[in-house]
């Protein structure tokens with residue numbers, strides 16, 4: 001038995017490790033994706049004031065703190081049974097669009113683009129954002145950094161703290177927008193729309209214009225037939241901040257459509273002794289193991305699954321792109337892992353258009369920002385779409401609003417089983433008997449993982465280099481016979 | 487760059503962290519090019535392909551500066567901290583988690599067992615009748631899988647290895663990092679080892695933009711959820727707990743700019759042997775009553791003092807964890 | 816073997832220490848378990864003193880100051896009282912029984928009262944048993 005270890009593949013609300021086991025003939029037998037870390041927020045949030053949680057849980061993830069902040073804010077509203085003023089709701093959503101823009105830009109250019117624009121088989125030293133810049137020009141590289149910064153500035157404006165925002169409080173938000181600040185955002189939003197269109201154009205030219213890539217997307221070892229989850233509004237359009245969770249099956253038929261508070265009727269989680277991260281699955285289907293297909297309980301919650309689960313996008317340009325994607329890829333639902341990159345760009349366009357819509361809304365500069373609670377219900381669920389999947393926070397409190405219990409299902413966690421399976425498929429399709437395991441092959445295995453953008457990846461790959469990767473080939477007795485390094 | 491200066495070898499690593507500290511390094515935005523011009527990044531798992539074995543192969547002292555962020559939660563965090571210490575000239579505890587234990591340090595209100603029980607067994611969405619817990623070593627048909635050991639307690643970096651400097655903040659404000667970085671590049675004289683850098687010696691209240699009086703007389707403490715902040719008066723004077731009096735200045739008043747009271751991520755000002763006790767002293771001075779009964783009533787209104795005054799620093803306190811029967815072996 | 820607790824007592828110089836002294840000079844016998852630290856005023860008792868005492872192995876901490884209105888520095892004992900309430904909330908959250916910490920007012924003339932307090936507090940701590948704080952904190956290092 002040969003064992004390949006990819007360690008660390010780095011952050012996923014912690015660190016990650018891929019173990020590939022091959023038979024003596026060199027065929028992949030099994031792949032394990034392990035998360036070797038736990039911090040235990042579910043436990044140590046107990047005893048805190050429920051309104052403090054929105055600032056504690058941002059520290060679950062410094063890459064998508066805004067998502068935890070939003071889910072927490074909504075759960076705490078519910079604990080007090082509070083409706084928030086319309087201005088506050090719009091401000092939260094406006095903030096959230098900026099959060100998506102900043103994250104999606106970084107993910108595409110720094111993480112995904114190197115594989116497509118530079119090429120999966122290019123030397124590792126070029127397969128990074130600097131490689132991308134040298135292909136597309138410094139001007140664009142600077143523009144990427146600039147656009148990301150400008151999205152982040154909107155976050156800091158409303159959230160105070162640039163990373164661990166302090167915007168939400170049960171019943172509303174702490175800070176409003178002035179007319180001047182709103183005008184600034186309008187200018188930025190228009191730029192984001194142009195930049196999103198431009199980015200989609202690059203994707204068109206470089207990826208869709210290249211037969212090999214299209215072939216890789218459609219026929220590569222990157223497809224997984226599982227159910228798709230996403231938040232939708234009343235018209236079944238994609239929504240990040242609010243709505244109902246909709247799950248469609250492998251053929252696109254609706255399996256369920258539920259309110260946040262009903263999540264326990266639909267989702268269960270499984271524990272495996274070899275990972276610190278749990279494995280959620282659809283309760284009605286049950287856990288059938290790491291298998292795909294209609295009977296499996298495994299689902300995905302990603303940009304692609306959101307588009308699969310919805311009927312369209314709420315903004316015109318994004319909706320056009322939405323239709324074009326499904327037409328090009330042969331209709332809904334799409335099961336190719338790599339199509340996630342395209343879906344992410346459509347979401348980027350939607351977030352930019354929606355940002356403009358919100359910024360030009362008359363109510364956005366309103367002065368009524370908060371409602372004060374009159375009672376404590378003692379339980380609340382908050383669900384939003386994080387960049388990396390549906391995010392659920394569930395809080396229980398005592399009569400005073402002191403937290404007694406917390407349950408959290410993090411965006412990336414939804415995809416834990418799917419990631420394991422995608423990696424196995426990719427490894428089985430790429431690592432073949434008698435074929436040397438090259439750097440390119442290992443990178444292509446990792447591409448399956450990277451498509452999910454598991455939490456850490458967004459901003460972080462903008463420096464030279466690649467995810468660290470080492471492969472030890474073990475003989476049956478564990479002795480290392482060969483080591484690959486990049 | 488005037489002359490070809492030798493570049494610094496820089497490493498960035500996370501222990502039990504959220505990634506926010508690593509992102510804060512990237513938030514130098516366009517100045518990224520300055521950093522890259524002055525430093526070789528020799529180890530940074532999120533961005534570089536260097537492996538643990540490569541670090542092991544480096545000669546001792548090969549790395550000029552390591553920015554270690556994150557707390558020590560498990561055996562892997564500890565192992566890498568020790569390895570990096572050996573290979574590094576200047577070890578910086580970067581961010582609240584490494585400096586004081588940070589938010590993950592709140593886990594010291596519980597035992598490792600309690601955390602496992604909640605996450606893997608009693609969680610409402612979890613189905614685990616057999617009470618399966620993650621194992622440090624587990625046999626699978628194909629071989630064996632290992633995981634790091636989850637410790638009972640969270641520790642700060644300084645409790646595990648010698649630390650040369652502490653750069654506080656959750657995460658440190660990027661401007662402060664740049665200042666420190668440029669000072670190291672220019673070989674400016676650094677404060678004595680063990681110092682806090684990238685923050686001032688002042689307290690948060692000294693230059694706080696909010697209107698305040700020096701002689702606070704607080705008659706009532708309220709919860710953030712109960713008060714509509716007026717946007718300009720000192721939080722404490724509005725009856726809201728603000729960690730300003732017990733926090734070091736340097737963050738740029740980030741939370742306060744967002745109309746939220748400070749929670750103390752920059753840690754206590756110089757000369758504080760315990761991060762939260764400074765706040766208790768300060769409050770003792772501010773309660774506006776001399777009537778024993780009224781005093782008791784006012785102080786009773788402060789909810790969760792341990793979790794608020796030690797929000798970012800429980801493992802660095804004199805009492806580093808909650809006493810629970812099972813914590814005694 | 817019976818458990819002999821270690822109790823750290825912080826006594827303010829102007830009233831309580833003099834009161835304890837009076838107990839001594841009047842030959843009123845009282846519990847030998849107290850380790851007394853004289854401070855100028857109860858308002859000088861920093862929360863860290865209490866934490867350190869527990870950390871270093873004290874089974875109980877006793878603080879004494881002048882009666883309300885009598886503090887030599889006017890305000891000190893009120894300050895101490897406010898901190899005391901806060902510290903009580905804090906130590907309970909840290910898993911320490913609140914009975915292990917006590918604040919009382921003792922005037923310069925209350926030698927008898929001081930002796931009674933010392934005995935009574937020692938009894939309380941004996942009933943609670945040894946503090947585990949030191950042991951737990953040591954397992955951490």
Ligand code: SF4
Nearest residue numbers: 506507581582583656
């Ligand atoms: S200090 Fe704050 S930003 Fe840094 S790793 Fe810890 S929680 Fe994240």
Ligand code: SF4
Nearest residue numbers: 691694720721728730
């Ligand atoms: S207590 Fe807070 S709001 Fe008041 S002056 Fe200090 S830092 Fe500013």
Ligand code: SF4
Nearest residue numbers: 737741748749750751
């Ligand atoms: S205001 Fe306080 S909690 Fe917020 S960033 Fe500054 S030091 Fe940290």
Ligand code: FES
Nearest residue numbers: 827856880881891
């Ligand atoms: S002098 Fe005795 S309490 Fe202040």
